[in-house]
Amino acid sequence: FFTAGDTLQHQASEEIDLTATSRYVDLTAGFFFFHENIEYPNHSYASVAIPNYVLPASPATFQTGSNTNMAGYGQATFHITDTLDLVAGLRESYDDKAYALPAIRGDSGEATHYHLDWLGELTYRPTPDIMTYGKVSTGYISGGDFHGITFQQETMTQAEVGAKADLLDKRLRTNLAWYWSDFRNFQAFSFVASQCAGQISCIINYGAEQIYGGEAEITAIPTENISLSANLGYTHTAYSPVPSGLAPRSEE
Secondary structure: OEEEEOOEEEEEEEEEEEEEEOOOEEEEEEEEEEEEEEEEEEEEEOOOOOHHHOOOOOOEEEEEEEEEEEEEEEEEEEEOOOOEEEEEEEEEEEEEEEEEEOOOOOEEEEEEEEEEEEEEEEEEEEEOOEEEEEEEEEEEEOOEEEOOEEEOOEEEEEEEEEEEEEEOOOOEEEEEEEEEEEEEOOEEEEOOOOOOOOOOOEEEEOOEEEEEEEEEEEEEEEEOOEEEEEEEEEEEEEEEOOOOOOOOOEEO
């Protein structure tokens, strides 16, 4: 027994961006729109001989889905001094996902999510060749439905501090950063039958996941004909609570 089918997908997206600059503040505002329709016509066949390699006719299962995303955003960069900038931004998102599986379970569903994300960043340049920064921002992934199982949106808060410098008459360049991310209701695949209502797999919300680490990029140019580069990174990942059927995870 096997299934043959294809996917028919149509999408449209548009984005409008407006900017304005001045001595004291730079402004950006915009609107984003995305929409898609998806159809999955499938045919199922029994494992029998196929005369002349032509697949026999069979009833088709027909699945449909749609996804609409809209967002309005704005960002302002305030030039507090010649060496100090403050950035603040907001983004309001709307997501609507719908599906229909009439031939399989006779069900359908729709999930709508709204979310407000923000960004704050401070940049300081003590000299023309050194730039330091610190920023905090949020983000999210909308929820939806997979194999008839509803899952919620995933949210994230992230912080990062770093420095970029050109030293020794630009013969030494360093990029240093340390970051921290906190995910809530993070989404992941599950193959545990009790979590998937009898389905083979599903997407569920596991809880919290934390990631932190650092990165260093160093480039040295001792002579005009020699360039030396080195990269170093460290990442630590852990989540809690431990989902049913999975082992604890902590990675470095």
